[in-house]
Amino acid sequence: xxxxxxxxxNRLAVEAMNRLxxxxxxxxxVEFDEKLAxxxxxxxxxxxxxxxxxxxxxxxxxxxxxxxVAFCFFSHDADNVFLTISARALDKNLTIIAVMENHDAGxxxxxxxxxxxxxxxxxxxxxxxxxxxxPDMTNILDHTVFGxxxxxxxxxxxxxxxYLQDSYVCNLNLNEQFxxxxxxxxxxxxxxxxxFSINEKQxxxxxxxxxxxMGPANEIQDFKKQIANSSHN
Amino acid sequence: xxxxxxxxxxxxxxxxxxxxxKSFFYNLLENQHxxxxxxxxxxxxxxxxxxxxxxxxxxxxxxxxxxxxxxATVIIVFVIEYLLRAWxxxxxxxxxxxxxxxxxxxxxxxxxxxxxxIILAKKLSYIFSITAIIDLLxxxxxxxxxxxxxxxxxxxxxKLFRYSTSVxxxxxxxxxxxxxxxxxxxxxxxxxxxxxxxMYLFEHKAPNSQIKSLFDTFYWAVVTISTxxxxxxxxQTVGGRFVAxxxxxxxxxxxxxxxxxxxxxxxxxxxxxxxxxxxxxxxLYKNFVIICGxxxxxxxxxWQLQKDKQRFIVIDNSLENIHLAKRHGFLAIHDDAxxxxxxxxxxxxxxxxxxxxxxxxxxxxxxxxxxxxxxxPTIRIISRVNHHNNAKKMEQAGADHIIQPFQIxxxxxxxxxxxxxxxxxxxxxxxxxxxxxMDTLVVYEGxxxxxxxxxxxxxxxxxxxxxxxxxxNELHQKHRNRYHVKHQHFYFNxxxxxxxxxxxxxxxxxREMSIEYFREQIEKSRPKTRGAx
Numbered sequence: 001x002x003x004x005x006x007x008x009x010n011r012l013a014v015e016a017m018n019r020l021x022x023x024x025x026x027x028x029x030v031e032f033d034e035k036l037a038x039x040x041x042x043x044x045x046x047x048x049x050x051x052x053x054x055x056x057x058x059x060x061x062x063x064x065x066x067x068x069v070a071f072c073f074f075s076h077d078a079d080n081v082f083l084t085i086s087a088r089a090l091d092k093n094l095t096i097i098a099v100m101e102n103h104d105a106g107x108x109x110x111x112x113x114x115x116x117x118x119x120x121x122x123x124x125x126x127x128x129x130x131x132x133x134x135p136d137m138t139n140i141l142d143h144t145v146f147g148x149x150x151x152x153x154x155x156x157x158x159x160x161x162x163y164l165q166d167s168y169v170c171n172l173n174l175n176e177q178f179x180x181x182x183x184x185x186x187x188x189x190x191x192x193x194x195x196f197s198i199n200e201k202q203x204x205x206x207x208x209x210x211x212x213x214m215g216p217a218n219e220i221q222d223f224k225k226q227i228a229n230s231s232h233n
Numbered sequence: 234x235x236x237x238x239x240x241x242x243x244x245x246x247x248x249x250x251x252x253x254x255k256s257f258f259y260n261l262l263e264n265q266h267x268x269x270x271x272x273x274x275x276x277x278x279x280x281x282x283x284x285x286x287x288x289x290x291x292x293x294x295x296x297x298x299x300x301x302x303x304x305a306t307v308i309i310v311f312v313i314e315y316l317l318r319a320w321x322x323x324x325x326x327x328x329x330x331x332x333x334x335x336x337x338x339x340x341x342x343x344x345x346x347x348x349x350x351i352i353l354a355k356k357l358s359y360i361f362s363i364t365a366i367i368d369l370l371x372x373x374x375x376x377x378x379x380x381x382x383x384x385x386x387x388x389x390x391x392k393l394f395r396y397s398t399s400v401x402x403x404x405x406x407x408x409x410x411x412x413x414x415x416x417x418x419x420x421x422x423x424x425x426x427x428x429x430x431x432m433y434l435f436e437h438k439a440p441n442s443q444i445k446s447l448f449d450t451f452y453w454a455v456v457t458i459s460t461x462x463x464x465x466x467x468x469q470t471v472g473g474r475f476v477a478x479x480x481x482x483x484x485x486x487x488x489x490x491x492x493x494x495x496x497x498x499x500x501x502x503x504x505x506x507x508x509x510x511x512x513x514x515x516x517l518y519k520n521f522v523i524i525c526g527x528x529x530x531x532x533x534x535x536w537q538l539q540k541d542k543q544r545f546i547v548i549d550n551s552l553e554n555i556h557l558a559k560r561h562g563f564l565a566i567h568d569d570a571x572x573x574x575x576x577x578x579x580x581x582x583x584x585x586x587x588x589x590x591x592x593x594x595x596x597x598x599x600x601x602x603x604x605x606x607x608x609x610p611t612i613r614i615i616s617r618v619n620h621h622n623n624a625k626k627m628e629q630a631g632a633d634h635i636i637q638p639f640q641i642x643x644x645x646x647x648x649x650x651x652x653x654x655x656x657x658x659x660x661x662x663x664x665x666x667x668x669x670x671m672d673t674l675v676v677y678e679g680x681x682x683x684x685x686x687x688x689x690x691x692x693x694x695x696x697x698x699x700x701x702x703x704x705x706n707e708l709h710q711k712h713r714n715r716y717h718v719k720h721q722h723f724y725f726n727x728x729x730x731x732x733x734x735x736x737x738x739x740x741x742x743x744r745e746m747s748i749e750y751f752r753e754q755i756e757k758s759r760p761k762t763r764g765a766x
Contacts, residue, residue, distance in 0.1 A: 002650070004650065010639075011619075011620070011621075011639040011643075012639045012642055012643050012646070013643075014643070015637075015639050015640045015642070015643025015644065015647075016642075016643035016644075016646045016647045017643075017647075018643070018647075019643055019644050019646075019647030019648070020647045020650065024651070025650070069650050071646060095650065095653075097646050097649055097650070099642070099646075103529070115653075116646075116649050116653065118642050118645060118646050119642075120638040120639055120641070120642035121528070121529035121530045121533060121638060122529070122533050123638065123641050123642050123645060124530045124533070124591075124617060124636055124638035124641060124642075125529070125530045125531070125532070125533025125534045125536075125537065125591075126533060126537060126663075126664055127636055127641055128530070128534050128589055128591065128615050128617070128634075128636055129533070129534050129537035129538065130663055130664075131615050131634050131636075132522055132534075132538070132543070132587055132589070132615070133537075133541060133543070134672065134673060135613070135634075136673050136703050136721075136738050136740075137671060137672065137673050137703075137740055138663075139634070139718060139719070139721075140701070140703055140716075140718055140721070140723045140740065141663070143716070143718040143719075143723075144716050144718065144723055144725070145659070146644060149716050151716065151725055153648075153652070153655045153656075153658075153659050154652060154655055155652040155653075155654040155655040155658075175726050179714065179725075179726055180726070181698060181700050181725075181726055181742070182698070183655075183658055183659070183662070183698075183742065184658055184669065186654050186658075210654050212654060212655045212658045212659075214700065214725075215725070215726065216714070216725075
């Protein structure tokens with residue numbers, strides 16, 4: 001189980017928490033505003049009041065030790081930048097996801113060490129643009145992949161000794177064997193870019209390559225299990 | 234006779250051909266928003282200018298056959314234009330019908346001379362309008378036999394004003410300040426009158442005086458007050474010079490006042506003029522998007538639409554946002570989008586395909602959504618909701634799609650924790666940041682796709698991946714992986730024997746060029762009788 005700390009209790013934090021599977025993630029909300037903290041507790045969330053400017057208090061909640069992911073969701077960019085710098089200094093491997101309010105805060109958050117920047121306004125704008133440009137596609141994906149249906153996107157890394165190691169993409173046939181669509185492959189040797197499966201038929205899969213697939217949740221689980229089993233054997 | 238007239242009036246009212254014909258000439262001559270009018274105006278400006286040059290040239294030269302022929306053409310064109318304008322000025326048949334219905338309702342006799350009087354009064358009001366008089370007088374210079382008619386050449390030049398929008402604009406600006414201008418004219422008239430009388434009294438009997446009559450002093454006063462001062466008449470007496478000094482100083486004041494009135498009127502009218510320009514530019518577009526609110530979300534949409542070369546118009550009541558939009562060359566209106574007039578002017582019923590409500594205020598978004606739905610029941614409305622409690626209200630207001638920024642951002646953040654690579658991949662594909670796209674292809678009736686199975690279409694050979702099929706066709710419902718979304722079904726990863734039916738939508742993944750090439754092939758295979766989709 002991963003430990004997730006969400007700094008700042010607001011609309012975005014609530015939406016993110018609703019999407020996180022509580023079986024997989026242990027979530028802690030951190031606030032410095034007592035009223036908001038009381039509201040979080042009243043709404044059933046595990047919440048602590050700390051001063052995020054104090055490194056000792058950050059360590060006390062597990063930054064640098066037990067925490068795997070930190071969401072910096074404070075409403076002021078300066079607070080998020082300060083928190084990101086502090087958290088990154090305490091833990092080099094911590095996944096930090098920060099929200100930005102003003103456009104120029106993005107670069108600062110990246111410089112401070114955030115892994116992912118969330119700009120709600122940009123995301124919203126782009127989503128509306130998708131709806132204008134490709135209404136049918138966006139509508140379907142919103143309701144299936146991003147919605148209540150069990151159609152999901154997943155990434156699957158190829159472990160050592162799995163049956164997929166050294167096999168060719170053209171032999172995968174995921175759509176027939178597992179009812180999955182292979183969206184693409186990230187080859188660590190070639191960088192972080194996604195390679196499209198159709199163009200890479202002769203691509204040989206190595207350990208550490210990541211397959212990005214789309215399909216029903218149970219099929220994804222079956223595929224993951226098969227890979228895991230083959231690697232254990 | 235009366236019955237025949239009434240029957241004829243009703244015949245004209247119901248005749249589509251007559252209405253079409255009249256509407257054509259109305260669009261050509263009077264409709265400011267018509268393209269034909271702009272072409273006609275441009276032609277007439279050229280034609281009138283040419284005719285004036287011909288007349289001036291002919292004053293000193295021998296008349297050629299060509300110039301005779303040209304003058305005859307000018308007369309014909311001007312007369313036809315004059316008559317057409319008289320025709321479209323009023324609907325005489327409607328006046329007859331109105332009178333007939335009124336007399337029937339009141340049970341009074343239908344008096345022919347009364348109707349004719351009404352029709353004549355209407356037509357006379359056209360004949361005596363300033364523009365019609367100018368039009369008529371502009372014909373006269375072509376009659377060379379009477380030389381003094383040449384003076385009416387000036388009216389032919391005035392006629393140019395009719396076709397020029399900038400002159401109309403100036404006249405409109407002056408008209409908007411007529412109260413101030415009348416006051417100024419009254420004041421100037423008063424000053425000129427006093428100065429003329431005073432000057433006459435001082436100078437009339439003075440030695441070496443150039444003043445011979447009251448008209449001389451009036452002429453002097455006008456030349457002086459306008460600060461032109463030719464110097465042909467100068468005051469010789471001390472009293473006269475005092476009058477001149479007072480008049481010169483007053484003239485400065487009058488001129489400054491006049492300039493300030495004109496400048497203020499132009500400044501006031503400028504934003505209306507700019508908006509009118511925006512609206513007229515918009516009339517040329519089809520399928521454009523109306524973006525209500527140019528905040529951070531609205532700006533992002535605008536950038537993306539600009540990249541796609543998709544036309545759009547921005548409406549915002551913040552002047553700062555409008556300046557920003559205009560700086561980037563976007564069409565923008567500074568107004569309140571919740572007003573019906575603004576949405577109508579923006580083209581909600583004329584060319585717009587989508588309305589996007591993106592302000593940060595849910596109340597404003599609901600109101601604009603409701604107004605848009607009321608004005609156009611079929612237009613697509615995409616609305617932003619900031620607080621999730623308001624989503625239901627937005628749906629009730631008539632939004633087709635509701636976007637909640639924090640919900641999408643929260644989902645993205647949560648997904649990123651578990652699978653950052655997949656999230657980046659799908660975002661890259663959806664936002665077209667990568668060379669791989671996900672797009673839709675429509676199965677048109679009679680195209681290469683209709684009636685073919687997935688196996689037969691051969692997506693792999695076309696270097697495409699079929700993700701799924703979106704359809705409303707009930708024939709497909711036996712297939713697996715069916716997801717019900719609104720009125721459609723989505724068949725994820727359909728089997729090889731899945732047969733594509735007309736109007737199905739294929740969701741494919743591939744490089745842009747593969748998708749576009751396939752799209753072209755589908756388009757080419759469509760039967761020619763049907764219009765492009």
